[in-house]
Amino acid sequence: MTEKVVSNDQAVLSHDEVPTKTETGLGEKFPATQKQDIARQLAENAEGEIRNPLKGIPREQLLDDVARFRVEKGLPEDILPYLQKGALVAQNPAGFERLEELDAADKEAIRNEVLHRWRHPWALYYTIFLNSIAAAIQGWDQTASNGANLAFPDALGIPDGAGSACGPDANVGLCAKNSWIVGLVNSMPYITICIFSGWVSDPLNHYLGRRGTIWIGAIFSVLAPFGMALSQTWGQLAACRMLLGIGMGLKEVTVPVFSAENSPTNIRGGLVMSWQLWTAFGIFLGTCANLAVGKVGDIGWRLQFGSAFIPAVPLVLGTWFCPESPRWYLKKGKFEKAWKSLVRLRNTKLQAGRDLYYIHALLVEEERMVEAAGLNVNSSMFTRFFELFTIPRVRRATWASGVVMIAQQMCGINIISFYSSSIFEQSGVSSYTALWASFGFGLINFLFAWPAVFTMDTWGRRTLLLFTFPNMFWSLLTAGLCYLITDKNARIAAVATFVYIFAAFYSPGEGPVPFMYSAEVFPLSHREIGMSWAVATNNFWASVLSLTLPRMLAVMQPVGVFGFYAGLNLVALAMIYVCVPETKQKSLEELDYVFAVPYRKFAKHQLGTVLPWWFKRWILWQRTAKCPDLYHNDNDASDQGENSA
Structure with a gap:
């Protein structure tokens, strides 16, 4: 055996130091010292090594291991060759x-x-299509309130309050006299997700699976819009929007995870980002619905709220025809069902067999890491929540997902998504023209999300983020400054133009990345609770934004609000640069090794190696400048030697 000398705080198992392997290629329990080495590597992977647990196993032993695995897991005999x-x-x-x-x-x-x-089977694309409908519901739900903001405060008699900063002729939906109530009504779904539905998704996923949780969320998304349309007081409207938040939260947590777990590694980013793509499409459809009923009179706002039930109907009817997540089946020990799901989701049985065995082998190693760290893989929801902040590998994923989720609210997109009609109206146009301007925003948001489908798995998640944030900064700042233009027509045109430019930069980067990134970074043992944390974080700040924006607009005016959020783009850019590792082209289980690299090492690499390289390459234009990679992936090697021969 070849020895590998490492320091105590950087211990990594050499690939020639493979213990005797039985069932899955990871074999029997490791001796205590080797278990400690695995735990240390996954807790502090100082060398940035991404291990293949099957590497180094002699061919005949590997084949025997697979045969034993098939028998022990009760899989049909005819699948053994695959x-x-x-x-x-x-x-x-x-x-x-x-x-x-x-x-x-x-x-x-x-x-x-x-x-x-x-090129993949129809069942995979059908699953992504249904998940895309779920995303469209989210966007439509957001935009319904956007248009209704122009009318429902008056219609429901939201009371005046002290300290109005608006003149008597100002838009009632924006005046300080009712701004907090309007903000509360608009933010209720996001408050509900943050406090309740984002967290209840964890036990629902545990017992009902991905499909069952999505189906329950779809039921709420069908019924809640009818309640909003029939509301007679702002309290009733807020209560119905709370029910809407239950449906939104269940889908936000589950749909990206469902897509990530069903997708092949090499296009996972492009498929999972369909969540944001079709959320943008839902926003666009919502603006279309707002326009369609924009001149029907007093019931227009009711129809705008109620129209959001439309995309939820096919989701209720079609969810159970999707294959369930094979990783959820593996977590439950249902190996034959996992096999059947993979057969539907992959082009050939060979690919299904490869993914089944490799995923299981990686999950066994992940489970041993958890056990070696003295943790219980079947711990309660509350225990797993605290482990989000105590297990080093999980804590780094928690922090990274939290950063990209917070950044989505910091960038300022939702001051447009939630209140674009009101914002455009303040530039000097009529209410109906403001709806048309919002329609343009929705269209731009949808069209410019498409490039991410093809760049997410080539350029990568991190690159898209680092490209979009500086451009969102200057475009949002310019849009705010355009409110200072005195000529009305020029002001309207300039504001709309730079808002659209801002949306065009947002859509292929910070738009699709957060939910897709959060769905993939957590280990299977903590994936549901981790995604709950990420969604709750996102919606907490969304509720803060929705609650405070009417008051901010009344006090700071659009110039101040846009400038404030433009500055937050630079803060978010710095956070992402030092805290968010790349995840493209790695299996969900291989990311255990990515997030085992300490953040101090990752940040040091970004600031001490990548940043100087970037300056030399793109500022000094030194084409020969090289940037060493932090990670070393076993599966990237062209030849793994003769160990398996």
């Missing part, structure tokens, strides 16, 4: 062409994962 060939491919992904066990069709299928990476 599991064995799949395990050989997973052991050495770059060397599949040399595997004699694969026939021409097998090799062609694996080549096509690169050559035709969007």
Whole structure:
């Protein structure tokens, strides 16, 4: 055996120091010292190594391990060849062409994962389509209140209060006399998600699975809009919007996780970001609905609220036809059902067998890491919540997901999404023209989200964020300064133009990344509670924004509000640069090693290595400047040696 000398605080198992392996390629319990090494590596992966747990296992032993795995897990005998060939491919992904066990069709299928990476079964795209409908509901729910803000305060007789900062002729929906009540009504769904539905998603996912949780959320999304449309007081409207928040929260937590767990690694970003793409489409549809009923009279705001039930109907009817998450089945020990799901979600049974065995092998290693750290993999929801902040690997994911979620509110997009009609009206246009301006915002938001589908897995999540935030800063700041233009027509045109530019930069970056990123960074043991934390964080700040913005507009005017949020873009940019690792082209389980790298090492690499390289490459234009990678992935190697021969 080859020895690998490392310091005590950087211990990593050498790939030649593989213990005897039985069931899954990770075998029997490790000795105490080796368990400590694994725990230390995953808690503080100072070398940035991303391990393949199958690497180094002799071929015959690996095949025997797979056969034993099939028997112990009660899988059908006829799938053994697919599991064995799949395990050989997973052991050495770059060397599949040399595997004699694969026939021409097998090799062609694996080549096509690169050559035709969007070619997948209809069941996968049907799942993403249903998840996209769930996202569209979210966007429509947001935009319904956007248009209704122009009328419902008057219609429901929201009382005056002291300290009005508006003149007698000002828009009642924006005046300080009722701004807090309007803000409370608008923020109620986000408060509900933060306090209740974001967290109840964890036990619902545990017992009902991804599909069952989404279906319950869809039921609330069908019924709540009718309640909002029929409300006679602002209290009733707030209560109905609380019910709407229950449905929104269940979907926000579950849908991105469902998409991430069903998607192949090489296009996971492009598929999971459909959440934001179709949320933007829902915003666009909501603006269309607002326009359609914008001149029907006193019931217009009721129809704007009520229209949001429309996209929820196909979600209720179609959810149960999707394959359930294979990773959820594996978590429940339902291996045959996980196999059947993967067969529906992958092009060939070879790919299904490879993914089933490799995911399970990685999950076994992840479970051993948790056990070696002295933790219980079946701990309660409350215990797992505290572990979000106590287990180093999980804590880093918690922090990174929290940063991207907070940044989505800091960037200022929701001052437009929630209140664009009111903001455009303050630039000097009529209420109906403001609805048309909001329509333009919704269209831009949707169209410019499409580039992320094709760049999320090539440029990467982090790169998109670092590109969009500086551009959101200057465009939002300029939009605010345009309110100082004295000529009415020029002011309206300038404000709309720079708001649209701001939306165009937001949509392919900070728009799709937060929910997609948060859905993939947590280990399976903490994925539901971790996503609950991320969604609660996002919606807490969304509720703060929604609650305070009417008052801020009344006191600071749009110039001050836009300038305030423009400045927060720079703060968010700095946070992302030092706290958010890249996750593209890595399996969900391989991210255990990415988030085991200490943040001090990650930040030091970004500030001491990447930043100087960027300055030399793009400012001094030194084309020969090289940037060393922080991570070293086993599966990126062209040849893993002869250990498995």
